[in-house]
Structure formats: C-alpha cells, structure tokens
Amino acid sequence: xxxxxxxxxxxxxxKGQTVTLRCxxxxxHDNLYWYRRVMGKEIKFLLHFVKESKQDESxxxxxxxxxxxxxxxYSTLKVQPAELEDSGVYFCASSQDWGRTDGYTFGSxxxxxxx
Amino acid sequence: GExxxxxxxxxxxxxxxxxxxxxxxxxxxxxxFPWYKQELGKGPQLIIDIRSNVGEKKDQRIAVTLNKTAxxxxxxxxxxxxxDSAVYFCAASPxxxxxxxxxxxxxxxxxxx
Numbered sequence: 533x534x535x536x537x538x539x540x541x542x543x544x545x546x547k548g549q550t551v552t553l554r555c556x557x558x559x560x561h562d563n564l565y566w567y568r569r570v571m572g573k574e575i576k577f578l579l580h581f582v583k584e585s586k587q588d589e590s591x592x593x594x595x596x597x598x599x600x601x602x603x604x605x606y607s608t609l610k611v612q613p614a615e616l617e618d619s620g621v622y623f624c625a626s627s628q629d630w631g632r633t634d635g636y637t638f639g640s641x642x643x644x645x646x647x
Numbered sequence: 648g649e650x651x652x653x654x655x656x657x658x659x660x661x662x663x664x665x666x667x668x669x670x671x672x673x674x675x676x677x678x679x680f681p682w683y684k685q686e687l688g689k690g691p692q693l694i695i696d697i698r699s700n701v702g703e704k705k706d707q708r709i710a711v712t713l714n715k716t717a718x719x720x721x722x723x724x725x726x727x728x729x730x731d732s733a734v735y736f737c738a739a740s741p742x743x744x745x746x747x748x749x750x751x752x753x754x755x756x757x758x759x760x
Contacts, residue, residue, distance in 0.1 A: 536690070565747065574651070575691070575736060577747035588747055623690055635681055636748075638690030 534558065536639035538624050544645045550612040553642045555624030557606070563587075563627040564607050565636065566599060570620040578622075581607060593618075614646045649674040651739050653751025661759050666727055668754045670737035671719040677739040680713060680720045681748070685734045694735075695722070724756075732758045 537556040545551050557564045566578040578597070579589040583604035592599070596615070601607040611618050621643050625636035650673040660666045672680075678699040683691035697704045697711045697720065704711050708727075713720040724731055734755050738748040 567748075567750075572752075574752045575738075575748075575750040577749065580747055591747060625690075635693040635696055638683075638692065640688065640690045 536624055536626050536637050538622075538639035538642050540642055541640065542643045542645075544647060545614055547616055547646055548613045550610065551614055551644060553609045553611075553622050553624075553644070555607045555609070555639060557624070557626030558637055561626035561628050561637075562604070563636075564601060565625045565627075566607070566609055567623040567625065568620050569623065569641075570617075575623065578609075611644075614644075616646050619644055619646045649677055649739055649741065649749040651737060651749050651751040653737050653754060655754060656752065657755045657757070659757040659759055660727055662727055662729060664727055666724045666731070666756055668722045668735055668737070668756070669719060670721070670739075670751050671717075672739040672749075673718065674739070674741055675715075675718065676741040677749075679740045679742070680711070681738050681740075682709075682711060682722050683736045683738065683750075685736065685753075687733075691736055727756075727758050729758050729760060732756060 562583050564581040567575050569575045577591040580587045581601045584601050598610045621641040623641045625638045627636050653670045681696035684694045685691045695709050695711050697713050708725045710723040734753045736753045737751045740748045
C-alpha cells in the first residue's frame with residue numbers, strides 16, 4: 533500500500549507570501565495529524581483530523597495557519613502570510629480507526645524555508 | 648500539558664556495543680510511549696512502543712522499559728549496526744496514541760565502525 537505522501541518536499545518562499553502544503557494519508561485512514569519540527573527542536577503537534585472534522589487544533593501557532601481536510605481524504609495546510617519563524621519541516625501522519633493505537637505512519641515531510 | 652525530556656542529544660557507540668536513550672515525561676495521565684527512528688530525508692518511523700500496563704517490551708535487538716512511578720522510559724539497542732545510525736525520538740500521549748503525541752528533542756545516534 534502507498535504510504536503517506538506529502539508535497540512539495542521543499543519550498544522556499546519570501547516573508548509575506550502564502551504557501552500551501554498537501555498531505556495524502558494512507559487510503560482508509562480516518563486520523564490525520566500535522567506536526568512541525570523547527571531546526572534543532574522537538575517535533576511539535578499542530579492538529580488532528582478525524583475524517584473531515586478537526587478533533588484537536590490546540591497546537592496551531594496562530595491564525596496565519598489554516599488546515600483543511602475536505603471530504604476526509606487529503607489535507608492541506610496553508611500559511612498566510614508566512615513569517616521567518618515558520619521555517620521548519622512539516623510532517624503529516626495518519627492512522628487507521630479513531631481510538632485505535634497502532635501507531636502513526638509519517639510522511640517524509642515538507643521542508644519550508646521562509647526568507 | 649505534557650513535557651518530554653530526552654537524553655543524550657548525541658550518542659556515539661562502537662559497532663556491536665549497546666546504546667541506551669532515556670526519556671522522562673511529566674503528565675502522569677500519559678499511557679502510550681512510542682519510539683521513532685528518523686533517517687536522513689525520511690519521516691519518523693515507529694520502531695517500538697509500550698503502553699502503561701507493561702514494564703518492558705522487546706523486539707529482536709530493540710527493547711523499551713517503562714517506569715511509571717519515576718515517569719521515565721528508555722530505549723535499548725543491542726549489538727548495534729551501522730544501519731542503526733539515525734535520529735531517535737521518544738514521545739508520550741495521554742490518549743493511548745489516538746491523540747497528539749508530545750515528542751522529545753531527539754537523539755542523534757552514531758555507530759562507529
């Protein structure tokens with residue numbers, strides 16, 4: 533089965549611009565998560581979708597970040613307008629049924645550089 | 648909220664020796680503790696996990712121990728091989744893994760030939 537797919541793999545944008553990251557979870561996985569790792573720091577939770585609903589968005593840094601998961605399939609994470617501190621690697625992960633604890637499958641991440 | 652501390656940040660061991668990475672957590676409600684391995688250019692990959700009703704779990708050369716009283720858990724890799732070189736992350740979750748994970752800062756494990 534195909535894994536979690538993220539694109540682009542790299543993105544370099546100027547401060548003030550908009551960037552949209554996309555995540556395609558493993559087919560049939562209800563849970564979709566976004567995480568971010570800023571250079572040298574821990575991987576931080578951003579939010580959790582169960583199908584198309586936001587289960588927990590307590591980790592979203594501010595209102596410049598908008599995540600959507602239309603139809604409960606792929607998800608997008610938009611940053612508008614981007615700031616320098618938004619640079620980092622954004623990971624998406626998915627897992628199967630709500631309440632199951634089989635562990636996540638992570639994508640390879642999108643490395644975002646804001647200059 | 649949960650806070651996970653991970654040590655050391657870098658660990659260099661000779662091939663064939665054992666490696667131990669330690670983590671502590673703050674939230675006594677946490678009940679799920681996975682370990683992830685991240686190789687260059689790839690996303691974190693789950694290598695082993697343990698739940699709070701178990702004190703130890705082993706999978707071939709990898710083992711994890713959990714001390715709920717002291718709120719710490721450790722990853723043990725025996726007979727290390729060059730392909731074990733990677734960044735390892737511990738994490739904790741109060742939701743059994745279905746909710747968001749709180750990660751440690753990672754340990755860069757270097758296996759010296």
